[in-house]
Amino acid sequence: MYKVYFYKVNLHSCTVHLGLCQNYTTRVTSGVPQGSVIGPFIFSLVAGSFHFESENCKVIKYADDFTMCAALMRNSPNTHVLDFHDSFLRWTRAKGLVVNLSKCKSICVSFGRNCSPVPLSDVLIVKDLRILGVTLNENLSWNTHVDNIVKSASRRLYLLRLLKNVVSRKTLITVYNAIVRSCLEYASPLFVGLSATNAAKLSRIQRRFHRLLCGRECRNQCLEPLEDRRRIAAVKLFLQSRNAEHVLYDLMPMSSKSGRYLLKATTRTRRLTSFFPFMSIYLNSLHSR
Numbered sequence: 001m002y003k004v005y006f007y008k009v010n011l012h013s014c015t016v017h018l019g020l021c022q023n024y025t026t027r028v029t030s031g032v033p034q035g036s037v038i039g040p041f042i043f044s045l046v047a048g049s050f051h052f053e054s055e056n057c058k059v060i061k062y063a064d065d066f067t068m069c070a071a072l073m074r075n076s077p078n079t080h081v082l083d084f085h086d087s088f089l090r091w092t093r094a095k096g097l098v099v100n101l102s103k104c105k106s107i108c109v110s111f112g113r114n115c116s117p118v119p120l121s122d123v124l125i126v127k128d129l130r131i132l133g134v135t136l137n138e139n140l141s142w143n144t145h146v147d148n149i150v151k152s153a154s155r156r157l158y159l160l161r162l163l164k165n166v167v168s169r170k171t172l173i174t175v176y177n178a179i180v181r182s183c184l185e186y187a188s189p190l191f192v193g194l195s196a197t198n199a200a201k202l203s204r205i206q207r208r209f210h211r212l213l214c215g216r217e218c219r220n221q222c223l224e225p226l227e228d229r230r231r232i233a234a235v236k237l238f239l240q241s242r243n244a245e246h247v248l249y250d251l252m253p254m255s256s257k258s259g260r261y262l263l264k265a266t267t268r269t270r271r272l273t274s275f276f277p278f279m280s281i282y283l284n285s286l287h288s289r
Contacts, residue, residue: 050091057084067131072110072118081118105129109138134187140270142191146198153183153205160212169213173223176209184226185233192234193273202226231282238279253280260284 040063047061057080060067068088070081092099101122107129108117117125128137128144135145156179163172184202191198203226214222241248253261253276261280271277 046095046097049095050088052084052087054080054084056080062132065132070118072108072116074113078118082120085120085123107136107138109136109140134190142194142198145191146194146201149183149186150201150205153180156180156183157205157208157212160209164212172213176213180205180209181226185229188226188230189234189237190275192230192275193278194230195273199227234275234279235283238276238283251276253277258287260287 047066050059052059056071058069060069068084070078070084072078072081089099104123105126106117106120106123107126110116119125128135135148137144159179160172160176163175167175184205206223206226210218210223214220240246241252243249253263255261261284263277263280266272272281
């Protein structure tokens with residue numbers, strides 16, 4: 001799986017229509033300015049044309065982000081990965097796109113033997129990869145992601161220390177929710193089954209803010225626990241996924257006539273703490289009460 005960034009889009013010409021008026025066709029020599037209204041539409045027209053027919057390869061597109069996933073086979077040279085990569089580069093050249101290969105990264109997630117990453121001469125192989133703000137590592141654990149957001153949230157707490165003597169308590173909590181807790185809770189349903197160690201790292205940030213807000217002597221629970229908020233957000237997402245039109249519907253576990261969710265037998269902690277199994281077990285426990 002590797003991530004590709006685009007930094008320039010070249011179009012041959014551009015014509016603007018406004019009502020019945022039309023300007024002269026003008027040659028465009030540079031990309032669409034970032035933040036323009038028409039920019040996402042133009043990119044969608046271009047990016048939507050890339051397809052690769054293979055059951056072992058998949059392209060995930062979101063805004064201007066391309067994530068390319070390829071399954072690795074045991075005891076195989078896995079040449080389909082190279083074909084996938086070469087096909088993408090041919091497509092970019094045909095569309096006039098320039099790919100900054102120095103920013104392209106590849107990560108291999110494998111837990112079996114005789115299954116090694118396929119080296120790509122122009123793509124760097126890394127142990128962790130950030131995709132849309134979520135950091136994945138080669139072990140599929142949340143350690144790296146939690147460490148990253150804890151560092152980011154810790155830096156933002158400094159701003160609250162400066163504001164403490166300037167704004168009211170209510171405003172300070174509002175700023176905390178906007179710039180610190182929003183960082184701690186970004187994509188939080190994904191890691192609802194977080195280990196106790198990583199959960200403690202996140203809660204420690206909120207405790208630091210609580211001391212800043214109320215002082216060290218306060219023993220009241222003035223702020224809602226992050227673990228409870230993650231659980232509520234995860235339940236909401238899980239219930240939304242039951243809709244057949246939801247993007248996660250195909251990953252939903254089957255349910256019995258009694259309404260309990262059925263899971264395949266597994267002893268791997270990594271599997272049991274992932275989103276759908278963890279939420280299925282949690283909701284089944286509520287169902288039995």
